[in-house]
Amino acid sequence: MQNSIAPYTPRNPRLSDYYRCVEDFFEELERVHEERYQSRFGYLRPEIRLTIFRYLDCGCLQNGFARVRCDDCGHEYLVAFSCKRRHFCPSCHQKRVIEFGEWFLEDLAVTVPHRHIVFSIPKLIRRCFLFDRKLLASLSRVAWETLKEYTSASLSVNNSMPGCACSIQTFGDFLGFNPHCHIIISDGTFDEQGNFHITPYYDAHALEQLFRHKLLKMLLEKGAISQWHIDLLMSWQHSGFNVHVCEPIAADDCNALEILAHYIIRCQFSQERMTYLENSGSVNYRSKDGHTTKSFTALDWLALIISHIPRHGEQMVRYYGYYSNAARGKRRKLGLIDAEIQEIAGQEADSAYRKKCRANWARLIQKVYEIDPLTCPNCNGTMRVLAFIEDAAVIRKILDHLGLWDVPKRQPKRGREPPVIEVEDALLVYTDSQVIEYEEAYYIPEYL
Secondary structure, rough: OOOOOOOOOOHHHHHHHHHHHHHHHHHHHHHHHHHHHHHHOOOHHHHHHHHHHHHHHHOOHHOOOOEEEEEEOOOOOEEEEOOOOOOOOOOHHHHHHHHHHHHHHHHHHHOOOOEEEEEEEOOHHHHHHOOOHHHHHHHHHHHHHHHHHHHHHHOOOOOOEEEEEEEEEEEEEOEEEEEEEEOOOOEEEEEEOOOEEEEEOHHHHHHHHHHHHHHHHHHHHHOOOHHHHHHHHHHOOOOOOOOOOOEEEOOOOOHHHHHHHHHHOOOOOOOHHHHEEEOOOOEEEEOOOOEEEEEEHHHHHHHHHHOOOOOOOOOOOOEEEEEOHHHHHHHOOHHHHHHHHHHHHOOHHHHHHHHHHHHHHHHHHHHHHHOOOOEEOOOOOOOEEEEOOHHHHHHHHHHHHOOOOOOOOOOOOOOOOOOOOEEOOOEEEHHHHHHEEEEEEEEOOOOO
């Protein structure tokens, strides 16, 4: 009988326009960044170089791989380790997006209605956050305090608060620096007994006024702006501040809530909307609606991309109120978290989201592409991860034997140095042992 299961076909990042653009122009960008881009985007932060080289080695078998084998028929393939870089490697970031959506739905959110609220700021003060990214945390805090104060005034319930997850995005449609907050908030507050009280109404104009007041006060206190900037903004008919309140998501609409969770931490760009013109050294990028296309030089494009890479250890999603770590810790001590998980997920607490991550790679591939990489394409048997190969000598020996030692057919315009860089007085060196996740698969003949 003919096999009806489509084999798992991995992506090849080296063939993508994005990879080729980064490979060709990043080192040139390093040389000219201080002169051409530092005044626009700030200095070239040290963690950026490490992120770039990690991405260029993502899915490369020479850095180590896992062996996946079918015990029934002996079919086997190799799966290269991934770089795990967020906000730069599209594949690795997409896995984070899916993991976050599952975790938010199964381990954080309570089965109540939720809303999506967006806080935006005017162009005049966006550069404050570009040159001092620590202010992004304060932006998130101001958005939360605005919602907390508003919901407290709307409901006459003592010591009640909503659950809130706030994601900071720094990009617009064409990758201009546009810091704003995407918030998923429970459509009501929880009192000390855990009872839920629906917020009767969200007045976007009132939220905007309160948000503007709090944010300008915060920036003035931190010395990021002067009173002149405040007077100028207050004199405008349209201040540039905006609060967009979406329609509520029903408590039982888990699919919509998970899609929203994916949206608020999405990658800053889409590879499908990008075209790299190698001969001219330029990039064409289409708008989200597909009606507008903008052309960049490759250097300008990369300078825009790297301006959105977070600082080392920077948190881009924060949790407040009923969803904060402190509040969840208190409920866990009282045994309420386990009860919530059991009620929401319909399963025992000891089999919650974290334990489902044991087969994370295969599960996520199956969810995204509807193909199970652990189902043998030859006999439909179940494949298993046989070993993780990290020793450089063993890697070279195996790949040489299989004819998979990769010699790139396409040479980049300029060579690359080893990814060694200093970050905050600590030497960070890219080693195979640092990369423990895997993604790229390479089919091989029956192994020795």
